[in-house]
Amino acid sequence: MAPVFFAFRAMVGLGVLMLIAAWWGAWATRSGRLPPRWMLWAFSGFTFSGWLATLCGWLVTEIGRQPWLVTGILRTADAVGGASGAQVGASITVYVITYTAMLLAYLVVLTHLAGKGAHA
Numbered sequence: 496m497a498p499v500f501f502a503f504r505a506m507v508g509l510g511v512l513m514l515i516a517a518w519w520g521a522w523a524t525r526s527g528r529l530p531p532r533w534m535l536w537a538f539s540g541f542t543f544s545g546w547l548a549t550l551c552g553w554l555v556t557e558i559g560r561q562p563w564l565v566t567g568i569l570r571t572a573d574a575v576g577g578a579s580g581a582q583v584g585a586s587i588t589v590y591v592i593t594y595t596a597m598l599l600a601y602l603v604v605l606t607h608l609a610g611k612g613a614h615a
Contacts, residue, residue: 499559506551509544516541 516538523530563569578586 497557502551502554502558506548506555509548509551513541513544513548 520530520538521533523534526593562567564571564574
């Protein structure tokens with residue numbers, strides 16, 4: 496039960512921290528001045544927080560369903576999907592290609608914006 500407990504709190508906590516950082520950054524930049532250097536470092540610390548929050552949510556989902564199987568409420572045969580191995584492989588391949596393309600697009604845009612500088 497501890498992994499589900501802590502993964503859920505980490506997922507929600509990261510989401511709340513990301514919201515606070517976004518609102519704080521919007522407020523700081525709308526006031527017409529550049530954000531302080533420490534705030535920019537804090538924002539860079541949130542680079543992969545969305546991914547981490549998603550991973551925590553996945554842990555909550557996957558670990559959280561196991562007690563139903565262990566206690567006999569849900570049979571293993573009922574928990575298994577009807578997808579073949581080829582379908583699962585194709586699905587994973589599409590996910591990997593999609594997320595790789597999204598990561599590359601993110602890095603290109605981030606590099607482009609960084610090259611323009613703070614006053615662009």
